[in-house]
Amino acid sequence: MNGRRVELALRKAAALLIYLAEASGPVAREVAATLLWPETDEQAARARLRRTLHKIRIAFGREIIAAKGDALSLHPALTAELDTRVFEHACDSGSLDEAAGIYRDDYLAGFSLPDCPQFEEWVFFRRETLRGRLVQALERLVEAKIAGGEPRGAVVHATRLTALDPLSESAHRHLIRAHLATGDKAAAERQIETCIRLLRDELGVAPDPATLAMLRGPVQDAALEVPRTRYVAVGGIHIAYQIVGKGPVDIVLVPGFISHVERIWEDPSCRAWLTAVSRLGRLILFDRRGMGLSDRVGARPTVEATAQDILAVMDAAGSRRALLVGASEGGPGCIRFAVDHPDRLSGLVLWGSLAKGSRAADYPYALTVAQYDLWKQRLLAGWGGPAEIETFAPSLGDDRQARIWWAGLLRAASSPGAVAGLLEALRDADVRHLLAKVSAPTIVVHRSGDRAVRIEAGRFLASRIPGARFIEVEGDDHWFWVGDRQLLLDSIGALARPR
Numbered sequence: 001m002n003g004r005r006v007e008l009a010l011r012k013a014a015a016l017l018i019y020l021a022e023a024s025g026p027v028a029r030e031v032a033a034t035l036l037w038p039e040t041d042e043q044a045a046r047a048r049l050r051r052t053l054h055k056i057r058i059a060f061g062r063e064i065i066a067a068k069g070d071a072l073s074l075h076p077a078l079t080a081e082l083d084t085r086v087f088e089h090a091c092d093s094g095s096l097d098e099a100a101g102i103y104r105d106d107y108l109a110g111f112s113l114p115d116c117p118q119f120e121e122w123v124f125f126r127r128e129t130l131r132g133r134l135v136q137a138l139e140r141l142v143e144a145k146i147a148g149g150e151p152r153g154a155v156v157h158a159t160r161l162t163a164l165d166p167l168s169e170s171a172h173r174h175l176i177r178a179h180l181a182t183g184d185k186a187a188a189e190r191q192i193e194t195c196i197r198l199l200r201d202e203l204g205v206a207p208d209p210a211t212l213a214m215l216r217g218p219v220q221d222a223a224l225e226v227p228r229t230r231y232v233a234v235g236g237i238h239i240a241y242q243i244v245g246k247g248p249v250d251i252v253l254v255p256g257f258i259s260h261v262e263r264i265w266e267d268p269s270c271r272a273w274l275t276a277v278s279r280l281g282r283l284i285l286f287d288r289r290g291m292g293l294s295d296r297v298g299a300r301p302t303v304e305a306t307a308q309d310i311l312a313v314m315d316a317a318g319s320r321r322a323l324l325v326g327a328s329e330g331g332p333g334c335i336r337f338a339v340d341h342p343d344r345l346s347g348l349v350l351w352g353s354l355a356k357g358s359r360a361a362d363y364p365y366a367l368t369v370a371q372y373d374l375w376k377q378r379l380l381a382g383w384g385g386p387a388e389i390e391t392f393a394p395s396l397g398d399d400r401q402a403r404i405w406w407a408g409l410l411r412a413a414s415s416p417g418a419v420a421g422l423l424e425a426l427r428d429a430d431v432r433h434l435l436a437k438v439s440a441p442t443i444v445v446h447r448s449g450d451r452a453v454r455i456e457a458g459r460f461l462a463s464r465i466p467g468a469r470f471i472e473v474e475g476d477d478h479w480f481w482v483g484d485r486q487l488l489l490d491s492i493g494a495l496a497r498p499r
Contacts, residue, residue: 008059012036013052015113017064021080022126026071035119084130092233096137096144100157103134125297128418132296135164136238142174151181166198167384169207170263170412176214188215203384205407210266227285229261229293232316234308240293241286241313245278249346249496250319252284252310253277256328257426260292260413261285267405273481276489277325280496284322286313288333290422292413300425306333307340314344323347323495327480328453329357331461332431339437347495348442351480351488352450354457355435355464357427365457372427376420383416391451392478435464442468443491447483449476 008014015036020027033045040048053072056064066075074080083102090099107127113119138157145154158175165171172195179188192212199205227242242261253274264285265271277283287294288309290301310333314322323346326334331353338345359368367375379388386403387410389396396402414422442465446458455472462470471491475483 008056010052010055011111011113012116013056013059014111015116015119016049016052017056018108019119019122020065020072020074021082022084023073026068026073029067029070029072032072035122036113036116038116038118084126087130088133088236091133091137091238092236096141099137100134100141100160103130103137106131124417125421128415129296131164132418133238135161136293136295138164139170139174142178146178146181151178154178154181165411167202168411169195169199169211169408172207173211173214176211180214185215203407203411205385205404208266208404208408209401227265230316232312234289234312237289237297238295239286239289239309239313241284241316243317244274244283244285245281247279247281247496249281250284250314250317250322251277251281251492251496252286252314252319252322252324254286254306254310254324254326254330254334255288255291256330257419257422258291258410258413259287260409261287262293263409263412266408267402267481270481273485273489276485277492280489280493281323282317282319284313284317284319286310287413288330290414290418296418300421302425303332303336303429303431306330307337310334310337311341311344320344321346323349323492325349325351325492326353327351328353328478329426329429331355332357332429335431335434335438338440339434342439345440348438348440349488349491349495350442350444350458350461352446352453352458352478353444353461354453355430355432355461357429363432363460365454365460369427376423376427379423380416380420383419384411386410393482394451394476395483396477432464435461436466438465438468441495443471443495444468445471445473445488445491447473447475447477449474450478451476452478 008017016032019032019035029046029049030042033042033049037045037048053065063075064078066073084107087099087102090096090102107130108123138161141157142154142161145151145157155175155178158171158178161171162168162175172191176188176191179191192207192215195207195211199207227244229240229242231238231240240261265274274283274285286309288301288306289295290297310324321344324334324337326348328351331350332355334348334350335355338348354366356363356366358372359366382388384407386407389403389406393402444458444462444465446455448455459470462468471487473484473487477483480488
């Protein structure tokens, strides 16, 4: 304080100060007490909170925490500079070199309260958010340095990227590209060898052929180019999106629980499907908050948050009205958007989607909460490899190239810890009460043997949305770009035609 170091003997006193400093507003005493003393009853927790506040006041020699009513906050006369906020401001303002310099270690590295699970969860999500923003800043710095004729600077940032996540094939690609930009082909070759060894030894997979093709020169690189990735801020959270093609209608693809707007182009089948859709209209792709190239978030993303992301991306792309295509878990967010913004919607296509994430007495078409949590554990245990590909695309279960691509997409899109909160939010989602309020022309498309989302869930959607048409597609695959894709393309085309 005022240049003087203040020692707090109690870790929970430090935790309380940290939590209040990061909070966007006053925090209820009950919330703070439960956060730090979850094992005690309310009266005892409040007593411990009072003693902790007293010890903080003694340590600082003045009132640091203000109490107004039953809420706590940092004292209004106190000016606090948080390196986290300085870092985020640097990212927001485009001062990426400054941002990279500020971030010296992960958020609260070495600090933990094992007996406070809610506090630990909050720290985890905050750490993931900041770490994700660092990764994005470094990726943008690599590209900027290469484009600006500073390839050695790109090598420095790309080296840091690979240190942050040695198993990220995307990070290795950045470093390979940076080495090639300096003219050091030998270093690029060594990096490819390192990438091959790490993926083989740690994950039992091989790199994507696109990675190996990088040494063959700019002709192959050009063939792998993807549309430009842009960003729009929604309440301080940056959403990554792309715009592909032209046409009289805008088509917004709302992904399922996993997405990465750049890596999806590396699968030939997915690329062909996206290209076909972009011929029907102007295709807008995005990664929902907490996923892919979008910011990690400090809370579980809700259906309402997904609807906000859709609106922000449409506004950023200059789209007045659009046809929404909601895939799998992206469907509930589309339904929320359709009810909240009917004037911005020209139509709705739901693929392999559902109205509720877990089973209920009046909704037997999904896993129970216990079954879902077991599936989640199995998925996360296999993260880094082609986890659950047999569920999502059984026809590709033995396809070596598809398995390599899916494993790489998972690693690039999220980490096991970060995706856990998203999966829990999807498990708890329920938009059944909104279905009767959807007024847009709607087509529900579902595969007969879908192993990820039962066809009965699709029929339920179509039966509850006024005027919705249901189309059953033969096959067992959940992924929309695998197997027979024509009926889905026809459905999009039917609603994309000017009326």
